[in-house]
Amino acid sequence: xKRPERIAAAAFSVAIAAALALFVAYVQxxxxxxxxxxxxLALGGVGVGLLVWATRLMPHIRDETQPxxxxxxxxxxxxxxxxxxxxxxxxxIKRRRFLSRLLVGAAGALGLAxxxxxxxxxxxxxxxxxxxxxxxxxxxxxxxxTPVTSSTLEIGSFITVFPEGHEGSxxxxxxxxxxxxxxxxxxxxxxxxxxxxxxxxxKICTHAGCPLGLYLAATHELRCPCHQSTFDVLDxxxxxxxxxxxxxxQLPIEIDGAGGLxxxxxxxxxxxxxxxxxx
Amino acid sequence: MIVRRLVxxxxxxxxxxxxxxxxxxxxxxxxxxxxxxxxxxYSFALLLLTGxxxxxxxxxxxxETVYRGPYAPLQGRxxxxxxxxxxxxxxxxxxxxxxxxxxxxxxxxxxxAMTAHLVRVFFTGAFRKPRELxxxxxxxxxxxxxxxxxxxYSLPDDLLSGTGLRIIYSAVLSIPVIGTWLxxxxxxxxxxxxxxxxxxxxxxxxxxPALIVGALSAHLALVWHQTHTQFxxxxxxxxxxxxxxVWPKFALKSVGLAFMTFAVLTGLGGLxxxxxxxxxxxxxxxxxxxxxxxxxxxxxxxxxxxxxxxWEFHAFGHTIGELFLPAVVxxxxxxxxxxxxxxxxxRVTRDTAMHHDAQRPREVPVRAGxxxxxxxxxVLLMLAGSNDVLAKYLQVEVDTLNGVLxxxxxxVPVLVFAITWWICRDLRARDAAPxxxxxxxxxxxxxxxxxxxxxxxxxxxxxxxxxxxxxxADREDP
Numbered sequence: 001x002k003r004p005e006r007i008a009a010a011a012f013s014v015a016i017a018a019a020l021a022l023f024v025a026y027v028q029x030x031x032x033x034x035x036x037x038x039x040x041l042a043l044g045g046v047g048v049g050l051l052v053w054a055t056r057l058m059p060h061i062r063d064e065t066q067p068x069x070x071x072x073x074x075x076x077x078x079x080x081x082x083x084x085x086x087x088x089x090x091x092x093i094k095r096r097r098f099l100s101r102l103l104v105g106a107a108g109a110l111g112l113a114x115x116x117x118x119x120x121x122x123x124x125x126x127x128x129x130x131x132x133x134x135x136x137x138x139x140x141x142x143x144x145x146t147p148v149t150s151s152t153l154e155i156g157s158f159i160t161v162f163p164e165g166h167e168g169s170x171x172x173x174x175x176x177x178x179x180x181x182x183x184x185x186x187x188x189x190x191x192x193x194x195x196x197x198x199x200x201x202x203k204i205c206t207h208a209g210c211p212l213g214l215y216l217a218a219t220h221e222l223r224c225p226c227h228q229s230t231f232d233v234l235d236x237x238x239x240x241x242x243x244x245x246x247x248x249x250q251l252p253i254e255i256d257g258a259g260g261l262x263x264x265x266x267x268x269x270x271x272x273x274x275x276x277x278x279x
Numbered sequence: 280m281i282v283r284r285l286v287x288x289x290x291x292x293x294x295x296x297x298x299x300x301x302x303x304x305x306x307x308x309x310x311x312x313x314x315x316x317x318x319x320x321y322s323f324a325l326l327l328l329t330g331x332x333x334x335x336x337x338x339x340x341x342x343e344t345v346y347r348g349p350y351a352p353l354q355g356r357x358x359x360x361x362x363x364x365x366x367x368x369x370x371x372x373x374x375x376x377x378x379x380x381x382x383x384x385x386x387x388x389x390x391x392a393m394t395a396h397l398v399r400v401f402f403t404g405a406f407r408k409p410r411e412l413x414x415x416x417x418x419x420x421x422x423x424x425x426x427x428x429x430x431x432y433s434l435p436d437d438l439l440s441g442t443g444l445r446i447i448y449s450a451v452l453s454i455p456v457i458g459t460w461l462x463x464x465x466x467x468x469x470x471x472x473x474x475x476x477x478x479x480x481x482x483x484x485x486x487x488p489a490l491i492v493g494a495l496s497a498h499l500a501l502v503w504h505q506t507h508t509q510f511x512x513x514x515x516x517x518x519x520x521x522x523x524x525v526w527p528k529f530a531l532k533s534v535g536l537a538f539m540t541f542a543v544l545t546g547l548g549g550l551x552x553x554x555x556x557x558x559x560x561x562x563x564x565x566x567x568x569x570x571x572x573x574x575x576x577x578x579x580x581x582x583x584x585x586x587x588x589x590w591e592f593h594a595f596g597h598t599i600g601e602l603f604l605p606a607v608v609x610x611x612x613x614x615x616x617x618x619x620x621x622x623x624x625x626r627v628t629r630d631t632a633m634h635h636d637a638q639r640p641r642e643v644p645v646r647a648g649x650x651x652x653x654x655x656x657x658v659l660l661m662l663a664g665s666n667d668v669l670a671k672y673l674q675v676e677v678d679t680l681n682g683v684l685x686x687x688x689x690x691v692p693v694l695v696f697a698i699t700w701w702i703c704r705d706l707r708a709r710d711a712a713p714x715x716x717x718x719x720x721x722x723x724x725x726x727x728x729x730x731x732x733x734x735x736x737x738x739x740x741x742x743x744x745x746x747x748x749x750x751x752a753d754r755e756d757p
Contacts, residue, residue, distance in 0.1 A: 026373060026374060029373060031376075032374075032376040032377040032380065032548070032549045033549050033550055034549070035374050035377040035549055036377050036380075036381070036545055036546055036547070036548050036549005036550050037546060037549055037550065039377070039541075039542075039545035039546070039548075039549065040542045040543070040545045040546030040549065041542070042542075043538045043539075043541040043542035043545060044538065044539060044542030044543075044546075046535075046538045047535045047536070047537070047538030047539035047540075047541070047542055048535070048539070049535075050531050050532070050534055050535030050538060051531075051532060051535035051536070051539070053531060053535075054527075054528050054529075054531035054532040054535060055532065058527065058528045058531070063306070063309075063512070063521050063522055063523060064304075064306045064521065064522065064523075064524055065306075065515050065516075065519050065520070065521040066304075066305075066306050066519060066520050066521075067516075067518060067519050067520075068506055068518045068519055068520050068635055118464060119464075121464040121465070121467065121474075122463040122464040122465070122466065122467045122468050122472075122474070123463060123468055124460075124463070125459040125460060125462075125463045125469075128468075128469055129459060129469065143565065160565050168563070168564060168565065169564070170469075170470065170471055170564035170565070171469060173564065173565040203565060207449075207584075207589075207601060207602070208445070208446045208449040208450070208584060208602060208606075209445045209446065209448065209449040209470070210442060210445060210446070210567045211564070211565050211566055211567045213566065213567050213569060214569070224567075225567045225568070225569030225570070225571060225667075226442060226446065226567060226571060227584050227585045228585065228666070228667070228677055228678075228681075229589075239589060241678060242585075242589070243584065243585065243586075243587050243588070243589045243601060243605075244589055244601070245589040245590070245591035245600075245601040246591070272449070272452075273449040273452055273453060273600055273601070273602060274452075274453060274591055274598045274599075274600035274601065275452045275453065275458055275459050275462075275598065275600060276454075276455050276456055276457075276458050276459060276597050276598060276599070276600075277459060277597065277598075278597070278598040279593070279596045279597070279598065
C-alpha cells in the first residue's frame with residue numbers, strides 16, 4: 001500500500017472505532033467531553049480519509065481549463081424582442097384603464113387589510129409607558145415582600161424596592177438609598193419626597209433600560225453595569241458620565257406613623273429609555 | 280448498472296444527460312481562501328442538525344416552575360419553563376449538552392466564516408460585475424446569521440440573554456414616531472412580556488432559518504451559474520475557468536472539508552464550555568450581570584452603544600431617544616453601504632466592464648485601504664464592547680479607556696488606510712517594474728580550445744526586465 005493510502009485507511013479505521021466507542025460512551029452516559037471527542041474523531045476520521053484520498057491518491061490530471069459561459073448570450077434582437085413581449089403585455093393590461101385602476105385599488109386595499117394581523121401582535125402602548133404600579137400610599141417592600149421601614153437602611157447603603165403586591169415588577173423597580181440628609185441637593189419641590197436622607201429613584205437606566213446594579217457609596221453614584229452610565233444620587237440622579245441622557249426619575253416617599261415607608265405618588269417622569277411620545 | 284438506469288431514467292423524463300455531464304465535469308478553481316464560504320455552509324448544516332435535536336426538548340414558555348433537576352445550586356429556585364428545559368437539555372438529556380454546545384459553537388463559526396468570506400471577496404474584488412447580486416445576498420445572509428444568533432441566545436431566558444433583549448427593546452423604542460408601537464407589536468407589550476419567548480422561538484427555528492435557506496440557495500445557484508472568480512493562471516485565455524472537475528476530486532475534497540468542520544465543532548462542543556446558563560442564573564427583571572458581553576458578532580454594536588455621546592433630541596413635545604443613532608441609524612448605514620459597495624466602487628471608478636479574475640489586494644490600493652480601515656474600526660468597537668473587562672486587565676479606569684478608545688476610533692482607521700494604501704501602491708509598482716533578472720551569459724568552448732561568450736536572451740524567463748513573479752500560479756497539487 002502506498003503511504004497516503006495507509007494514512008486514509010488508518011483515518012477511516014479511527015472513524016469506525018470512534019463511532020462504535022460512541023455507542024458505549026452514550027449508553028454509559030460518559031458526559032459531553034467523551035461524546036464530543038469521540039464525535040470529533042469519528043467525523044474527523046472520515047474527513048481526513050476523504051481529504052487524503054482526494055488530494056494524494058486521485059490521479060493528478062493537470063487542472064482543466066474550460067471556457068467560461070458567456071453571461072450575455074442573447075443577441076440585441078433577442079433582447080429587443082423580450083422587451084417588446086413585456087411591453088405588449090403591459091399595454092394589453094393598460095388598455096382596460098378602468099379595470100386596471102380598480103385592480104391597483106384592490107391590491108392597495110388588500111395591503112391595508114394585511115395590517116390587521118399585524119395589529120393583533122401587541123396591545124396599544126396607550127399611556128402605559130408613562131405610569132408604573134406605584135400609587136400614593138403604596139408600601140415599599142423588598143423583592144420577597146418584606147416591608148421596608150425607615151430603620152432598614154444605614155447611611156451609605158441601598159436596596160431594591162417594589163410597590164407592595166408587585167414584587168419583581170420590571171417597570172416599578174426602584175433603588176432606595178440612604179445618605180446623610182444634609183448632603184442631598186434636591187430642588188425644593190422634590191425634597192419632601194426624600195425624608196431623613198432616604199431617597200428613591202427608578203432602577204431602570206434611562207439609556208438602554210438595564211437595571212442599575214452598582215452603588216458607589218464614596219462618590220454617591222449609581223452606575224449601570226451594561227454601558228457605564230453614571231448618576232449622581234445627591235443631585236437628583238443627574239447623569240454625570242456615560243451615554244445616559246436623562247436623570248433617573250425620583251419616587252417620592254414618606255415615613256408613615258408606624259415608621260414604614262410609603263410612596264406619595266408615581267415617579268416624577270416616565271421610567272427607562274426615552275421614546276417618541278415623551279416630551 | 281444502477282448509474283446507467285438512473286442516467287437513462289433522468290434523460291427520458293427531464294432531458295437531463297447533457298446537464299449531468301456538463302455539471303459533473305464543471306471545474307472549480309482552487310485556492311485556500313475559497314474554503315471560507317464552504318466553512319460557513321457546513322457550519323450552517325450542523326446548526327440545522329443540532330438545532331432540530333434541541334427543538335425537540337426546548338419549551339418556549341415563560342411560565343414559572345420550580346427547578347427540581349440535578350443541578351444542586353438551583354434546586355428550589357423559581358425559573359421559567361424555558362430556562363428549566365435548557366437545564367434539562369444540559370444535565371438530563373443524554374448527549375444534550377454536547378448538542379447544545381456544538382450548536383452554539385457552530386453559530387459562532389457560521390458568522391465568523393461568513394465574515395471572513397466577505398472580507399476575502401471584498402479584498403479580491405470578486406463582487407464586481409456581474410456578481411453584485413451574489414454580494415448583496417451574501418451581506419443579507421450575514422445579517423440573517425446575526426439575527427439567528429441573537430434570537431438563539433435569547434431563548435434560554437437566563438440573566439445574560441434577558442439583558443440583551445432589554446437593550447434591543449430599548450433600541451426599538453427609540454425609533455421616532457413609530458418606535459413605541461413597533462416595540463409593543465414586536466415584543467407583545469411592555470418589556471418583559473409573556474409573548475416574547477414563543478415569538479423568538481418561531482423566529483429562531485422557522486422564519487430566519489427559512490430565509491437563510493432561501494438566500495443560501497440563491498447564493499449557491501448564482502455561484503454555480505456565474506462560476507467562481509479566480510486567480511487565472513498565466514497563459515490561459517481570459518474567458519476561461521481553470522480548476523478541479525466536480526466529480527470526483529472536488530466533491531470528495533469538499534465533503535472531506537464538511538466532515539473536518541463537523542469534527543472541529545463537535546470537539547469544541549464536547550470540550551470547551553460555552554454559555555453556561557446555570558452559572559448566570561434565571562432572568563430577573565431587576566438584576567443585570569456584570570461584566571456582561573454579548574457573542575462576538577454583536578460586540579461592535581455593544582461598543583457603539585458604550586462610546587456614543589449622550590445626545591438626545593427634544594422638539595415639539597417629542598423625543599428622539601439617545602439609542603436611535605448608535606443602535607439603529609449607524610448600523611443601518613453600515614450595512615447599507617456594505618451591501619451597495621459593488622455599485623459605489625463601480626461608480627467611483629467608472630468601471631462598467633465584466634470581471635472574472637480575482638484581484639490581489641495590492642491591485643486596488645484604495646479599496647484595500649478602505650477594507651483595512653474598516654476592519655480596524657470594527658476591532659476597536661469590539662474592544663469598546665468589552666471595555667469593563669479590558670479596563671480590569673489593563674488596570675485603568677473605564678472612563679480613561681473610553682476616552683482613549685474614542686480618539687483611537689478616529690485616528691487608527693485613517694492611519695491604517697494610509698499605511699495599507701502606501702504598501703499596496705509600493706507593491707503594485709514593484710509588480711509593474713520588477714527587478715530585472717541578470718542576463719544569462721553562456722560560455723561555450725570552441726574548437727580552438729578557447730571560450731566563446733554569448734549574451735543570450737533566449738530561454739524561458741531569462742530575458743532582462745522580465746517579471747520575476749507577476750501573478751501567483753494556481754495552487755500546485757503535489
